[in-house]
Amino acid sequence: MITATEKSIQIIEEGHITSPKGFTAGGVHCGLRKTKLDFGWLHSEIPAAAAGVYTLNSFQAAPLKVTKNSLEKSKKLQTIVVNSANANACTGKQGYSDALEMQKLTAEQMGVETDHVAVSSTGLIGVPLPMDKIRSGIGMLGKEADTSPENFEKAILTTDTVTKHLAAQVEIDGKMITIGGAAKGSGMIHPNMATMLSFITTDAAVEQKSLQSALKSATDNTFNMITVDGDCSTNDMVLVMANGMQKNKPLNESHPEWDKFFEAFQFVCQGLAKLIAKDGEGATKLIEVNVTGAPSEIAARQVAKAIISSNLVKTAIYGADPNWGRIVCAVGYSEQPIDADKVGISLGDIAVVKDGLPLDFDEGEGKLYLQNENVKLIVNLNIGEYEATAWGCDLTYDYVKINASYRT
Incomplete structure (x- = not known):
């Protein structure tokens, strides 16, 4: 890219x-x-x-x-x-x-x-x-x-x-x-x-x-x-x-x-x-998801799309909650080849998962990072050499307000 x-x-x-x-x-x-x-x-x-x-x-x-x-x-x-x-x-x-x-x-x-x-x-x-x-x-x-x-x-x-x-x-x-x-x-x-x-x-x-x-x-x-x-x-x-x-x-x-x-x-x-993506209805943050180490380009794209499309991930980013479990879930239901024992996840430069297991990290630091206007999530599948990037935004109260009254 x-x-x-x-x-x-x-x-x-x-x-x-x-x-x-x-x-x-x-x-x-x-x-x-x-x-x-x-x-x-x-x-x-x-x-x-x-x-x-x-x-x-x-x-x-x-x-x-x-x-x-x-x-x-x-x-x-x-x-x-x-x-x-x-x-x-x-x-x-x-x-x-x-x-x-x-x-x-x-x-x-x-x-x-x-x-x-x-x-x-x-x-x-x-x-x-x-x-x-x-x-x-x-x-x-x-x-x-x-x-x-x-x-x-x-x-x-x-x-x-x-x-x-x-x-x-x-x-x-x-x-x-x-x-x-x-x-x-x-x-x-x-x-x-x-x-x-x-x-x-x-x-x-x-x-x-x-x-x-x-x-x-x-x-x-x-x-x-x-x-x-x-x-x-x-x-x-x-x-x-x-x-x-x-x-x-x-x-x-x-x-x-x-x-x-x-x-x-x-x-x-x-x-x-x-x-x-940055101008999403009600959005306050641009989210970038970078998936690396995938077995194919299709797999990399689909995993990235699954994460960026997850409402649970999007709401966690809005609330600045470093809940990496939601990212793991999205990777898991992407319907792509995954080895759960090899996955690594980072919130920006903050590593939170390695080899499918949680790392000890400062949650306060993670929360502070997620308060930025531009948030990057990095997922390494560690089973290939392909990568893909997807973009989206957080999901906010204002999104519901805008679309609840779209016709009125």
């Missing part, structure tokens, strides 16, 4: 989704929410190679289906529109027709091909999309007064408390390639996608098949390794556009600097995923 210390990767301070060359974005208020921005758009000057990954929930929302179908045909995108407040999910044939109209009107407004438009929605499930307001929002797209990545980031939020954005650069073929991203997500977050939307841009030239492969691989290590509450939603997707405006030699797995590009791409995905 790459980190911010990668020498070839340069983080852009206050970088956004429009940091790569040739991209613009904005957001407007069209009446879906009382006063906040609720309709966002992202646009490339030229059609861009594009790729997407989508929720595994069987109830896939209409805009997701429309976008997936178009992208499978065209392999390119030029404009993405997103509305908040209404998910347009479980809305039947009318919902699908509304998503198609949303796509068609956007194409006309922006002067692009219909299949080069992606549509996305997030918000309340089971309510028809108020198309009069959507049409109003589309009519405002591209106006200079509303053009800013900050407006786009705000327009796509639901229960999020902060916007989420990141951009980084890496030199490829002697050219400075930029990768930017924006995301939303706070609740209904669970591995295999969640109520989460993420949009990534780059001015690199990347072959479409390789871009899809890179997105799938990076998603498995980042967006699919986060959880807030164990709920997998209906609208989630990650889309990436590569417009090639830096005019590098097209990247694919055979390019001598492909690994450098992929590391930077995954770095941006990881950063956005961690921002989502």
Whole structure:
């Protein structure tokens, strides 16, 4: 897993989704929410190679289906529109027709091909999309007064408390390639996608098949390794556009600097995923679970997911209770090969279990460590050489309050 210390990767301070060359974005208020921005758009000057990954929930929302179908045909995108407040999910044939109209009107407004438009929605499930307001929002797209990545980031939020954005650069073929991203997500977050939307841009030239492969691989290590509450939603997707405006030699797995590009791409995905986990509904702490010594990559991932998804672990972290027994339980029910007599566990630098047995440690020191905003749990299975990292947050009283009154 790459980190911010990668020498070839340069983080852009206050970088956004429009940091790569040739991209613009904005957001407007069209009446879906009382006063906040609720309709966002992202646009490339030229059609861009594009790729997407989508929720595994069987109830896939209409805009997701429309976008997936178009992208499978065209392999390119030029404009993405997103509305908040209404998910347009479980809305039947009318919902699908509304998503198609949303796509068609956007194409006309922006002067692009219909299949080069992606549509996305997030918000309340089971309510028809108020198309009069959507049409109003589309009519405002591209106006200079509303053009800013900050407006786009705000327009796509639901229960999020902060916007989420990141951009980084890496030199490829002697050219400075930029990768930017924006995301939303706070609740209904669970591995295999969640109520989460993420949009990534780059001015690199990347072959479409390789871009899809890179997105799938990076998603498995980042967006699919986060959880807030164990709920997998209906609208989630990650889309990436590569417009090639830096005019590098097209990247694919055979390019001598492909690994450098992929590391930077995954770095941006990881950063956005961690921002989502940290902003979990009601959360006060970001939790990182690092599993090492696993017999396979799948085993490492599944054990990490089991721990980060455990409500007992999450509540213990919230209460700063160094109850390592809850971590042991999660390891045990992960349904992966485990040798209980070899497992080691640490809370940060504080070793609490060795060879499956408790160590004598200062509980006061453990409690003090768990009061930090960033908590790291380390589990060594000691039966292999694979590792994986998952991210999540603590489970608090405020999470219950937020979701008990979500519709009211």
